[in-house]
Amino acid sequence: MSSGLPFDPLRRSALKCLAFGGAGTVFVLAGGVLSPMELALAATGKRPSVGSGVPLFLQISDTHIGFNKEANPDVAGTLKQTIDLVNAMPIKPALTIHTGDITHLSKAEEFDHAAQLMSGLNITELHTVPGEHDVTDGPGTEYFNRFGQASGNKGYYSFDHSGVHFVGLVNVMHFKPNGLGGLGDDQLAWLKADLKGHSSSTPIVVFAHMPMWTIYQPWGWGTGDAGEAMTYLQRFGSVTVLNGHIHQIVSKVEGNITFHTARSTAYPQPTAGNGPGPMPLTVPSDQLPRMLGVTSIKIMRHPLAATLTDTTLA
Numbered sequence: 001m002s003s004g005l006p007f008d009p010l011r012r013s014a015l016k017c018l019a020f021g022g023a024g025t026v027f028v029l030a031g032g033v034l035s036p037m038e039l040a041l042a043a044t045g046k047r048p049s050v051g052s053g054v055p056l057f058l059q060i061s062d063t064h065i066g067f068n069k070e071a072n073p074d075v076a077g078t079l080k081q082t083i084d085l086v087n088a089m090p091i092k093p094a095l096t097i098h099t100g101d102i103t104h105l106s107k108a109e110e111f112d113h114a115a116q117l118m119s120g121l122n123i124t125e126l127h128t129v130p131g132e133h134d135v136t137d138g139p140g141t142e143y144f145n146r147f148g149q150a151s152g153n154k155g156y157y158s159f160d161h162s163g164v165h166f167v168g169l170v171n172v173m174h175f176k177p178n179g180l181g182g183l184g185d186d187q188l189a190w191l192k193a194d195l196k197g198h199s200s201s202t203p204i205v206v207f208a209h210m211p212m213w214t215i216y217q218p219w220g221w222g223t224g225d226a227g228e229a230m231t232y233l234q235r236f237g238s239v240t241v242l243n244g245h246i247h248q249i250v251s252k253v254e255g256n257i258t259f260h261t262a263r264s265t266a267y268p269q270p271t272a273g274n275g276p277g278p279m280p281l282t283v284p285s286d287q288l289p290r291m292l293g294v295t296s297i298k299i300m301r302h303p304l305a306a307t308l309t310d311t312t313l314a
Helices: 011-021 039-044 048-052 075-087 108-118 141-147 185-196 226-233
Strands: 025-030 033-038 054-060 095-098 125-128 157-161 164-168 204-207 239-243 251-254 257-261 293-300 306-312
Touching (some): 054 075, 075 108, 108 141, 164 185, 185 226
Parallel strands (some): 054 095, 095 125, 164 204, 204 239, 239 257
Antiparallel strands (some): 025 033, 025 054, 033 293, 157 164
């Protein structure tokens, strides 16, 4: 949703703040506690948890390489700022998770540019799931040519790292504007079988592009059959579900499951129901920092306890 204002040359300066508010989230594992923390603070090493815990992984979402409209004319620049912050961390995360919309229009040159930028990360292990902007051609040829090996070109897969079981799901392959995402019977059957071999004390991290609970159905902010997936996850003591797509932080806790959507590194979107629909949100440059910020979540394994702290940039 555009504000209708003429382009503000101060926007480029204001967007420098984006790396601190929308850059990404570092997840630290210490003593059985999985704690998201502010990337900018992690880079300084001033937080005690950075020194005492292990920075397990970094979540980045909705980089939209190829977008160049008024809401952010330099999405590559804000992603580069994010990467610089990560590289400044005294202890690097072991891996990076990108929760989709790597590109804006699924073009080969956009994927190439994104790969060039991401290669600047001093983290060698990268895991991805596609967003709907990564599969605009239908089958997602360019995406799967680059990122399909881990999933056998299915889009969904799992892996283990540092005692945590990670599950990447794909819910955008039949995307329709303002329609809910979907997993499908085959993927749900695979997920049920994948989780069977893990004890209930295993921390689980699920990541997909579209939210795995219904935030706002008229805009398609949800996944229609996610409820079935949640029944498979209920027996685990600590489950963290990470998504992107809506370009803003929305979190909730249901029993042992914590849901968290990430900000974009590219541009904000309207809050649910505010305007005709989800689209790049252009705001005056002095308002942009107030729309960006961070949320810290601390997750205990047994029993589950979550604390949310929101911080804006203004």
